[in-house]
Amino acid sequence: MHGLNKVYINQHNMSTLVIGKGDKQREVYFSIRDMYHLYKYLKQREDDCTALMITERKPYRMLSRRGIQREIGIIAKKAGLKTKLALMFLTHVCNLTLNNGAELVAIQELLGHSSPDDHT
Template identity: 75%
Template sequence: MFISAKKLDGLSSITLDNYLMELSMFADIVKKKAEDIATADVRMYLSQDGTLKMSTIRKKLSILKSFFSWLVSEEYIKREPTAKLKAPKDEYRLPKAPSIEELEILREACETIRQRAFLEVLYATGCRLSEVHGLNKADINQQNMSTLVIGKGDKQREVYFSIRAMYHLDKYLKERKDDCEVLMITERKPYRRFSKRGIQREIGIITQRAGLQDKVSPHVFKHTFATLTLNNGAELVSIQELLGHSSPDTTLKYAKITHERKREQHKRYLIQ
């Protein structure tokens, strides 16, 4: 019933699956009726595995809080056992985004037209891997150099390609000799949608060939997009919309500008 309620709230199928899996694990370990569960039971469950990262514990607690809060609101239980529990401090660190110079090195390391198209699309749109992975050829608006993607919470938004990304994407599509409607396909027959893991592997090959010390993944291009555009003077609200963030606080993580940019901003905006 809880999962059904959350589905009506507009949560994505992936999020609902995560909720169901987490609550099933909790039920298997605690083995108590909902009304009998105490704060100590939840604390025990969260601390049983000493190898879990703080970010994982935060996610687990968030799901449990959502579940028990719903039980109280629906009057299935009288008190919420997670109310006294505070989420551990966020240890999340943004991966280092490649510099402009490193981005050029990655471009030169591409050996195939497909690799270059993948790289340019991921960087120019600032999309998550899952958002790009689900695109079809018909989704691309050639005239506006844009496309619509489905992000977290099944929310749709418009993202844009650069001239360079559009050029390499067109080059990739014209090279193909198939009738597959999918935007990113496998190299060999039967042609089908290229898997997320496959795209990750292609980016890994490019990174290895580029000889960069820091690991570069499809997700890192999202950070690169955000960091470089903010450093170049883009408005925070615009980047928030382009990235599909529901809160500006999430976007603010990327707003670490260079010393040169800070100096230029001070000089430009300070009233003498």
């Protein structure tokens, strides 16, 4: 969620708008658990930076795309993950979304695929 500011989080419908593959705008929904942890994270922050994900040290600023990748890599290593975290995450999200009644076409759009054959 690189480039996301705190004000873009819609707490009422538990979602945010993101720009995905092909500069397509998509609405991404959070679970109740996600919103709980997001609220907890934002409450403990003592900065005035508008970005959702920020650097650890002052001066606080938006975490770069590479910084996010690095943090995910650290978490994956600590968790002992040997497979690609992104693939595991996407598989998990897709399964949860399908299990909660989403249409396959909606999941394709979330992933940036315009048709069932578009896997790039």
